[in-house]
Amino acid sequence: MIDLPLIAAGVMALAILFYVVLDGFDLGVGILFPFAPDDTARSTMMNSVAPVWDGNETWLVLGGGGLMVFFPTAYAVALPAFYMPIMGLLFALIFRGVAFEFRHGATTSKYIWDRAFFGGSIVSAFMQGLLLGGLIQGVRVEDQRFVGGLFDWLTPFSVLTGIGVVCGYALLGATWLVLKTENATQTWARRAAMVTGGGVIVAMGAVSILTPLMSPAVAERWFGGINIIAFAPVPALT
Structure with missing residues (x-):
């Protein structure tokens, strides 16, 4: 018998994976933007993602639309629970897109759009990390409705996951630039990549330690029976 919910969840997971990998590297390029050696390097960085960055964001649309179509109850719970970080993410992506387009034609105002491109990229990444942390923490639901507060998602743990996602995207951006650029850049x-990779390792270690301490259900799955043998390699491999 075909398990349609499982197939739908697989499609959404694939869309999210594609988004993280594909839009992650161009968000990472934006995060690294102000730290580039010079303006020539920044132009090279932006040109390296110019042919693909717009299309990469379509995977986010597929993920959000898939949640609404396949799992409407989950969508109805998640939207009010994470309304503010979702809106922050969308506005940051719009701001980043405007900065991307305006920088190409700018002359005297190029420095403004450089800062805007960086700001939109880092805010987008951080908001995604806040969403991830909030999902790991869980939300309060009664009768299939969200009954929590407006800022339940904002905790030290979600801030940590936000920093981790910023480091992860910056690492993706750095490795993309290693592939697509040459010489000094x-x-x-x-x-x-070495610096941001270190940040990813620290964040991954902290999240792996805090998650079972914060959630009894996760701790039971991790440490119950022989599960620890099966699950322990996951954070290390990641």
Whole structure:
């Protein structure tokens, strides 16, 4: 018998994976933007993602639309629970897109759009991390309705996951630049990858330790029976 909910969840998981990998590297390029060696390097960085960045964001639309179509109850719970970070994410993506387009034609105002591109990228990444942390923490639901507060998602743990996502996207951006650039920009990108990779390792370790301490259900799954043997390699491999 075909398990349609499982197939739908697989489609959504695939869309989210594609979004994280594909839009992650161009968000990462934006996060690294102000730290580039010079304006020539920044132009090279932006040109490296210009052909693909707009299409990469369509995976986010598929993920959100899929949640509404396949799992309307979950959509109805998640939207009010994470209304503010979702709106922050969308506005940051719009702001980033405007900055991307305006920078190409700017001359005297280029520095303004450089800052705007960086701001839109880092806010987008951080908001996604807040969403991830809020989902891990869970939301209060009664009768299939969200009954929590407007800022339940904002906790030290969600801030930690937000920082981790920023580091992860910056790492993706740095490795993309290693592939797509050369000479001084490539050398700088390799150094940036080492720094951001260290940040990812620290964040991953902290989240892996705090999650079972924060959630009894996760702790039971991790440490119940032989589960620890099966699950322990996951954070290390990640």
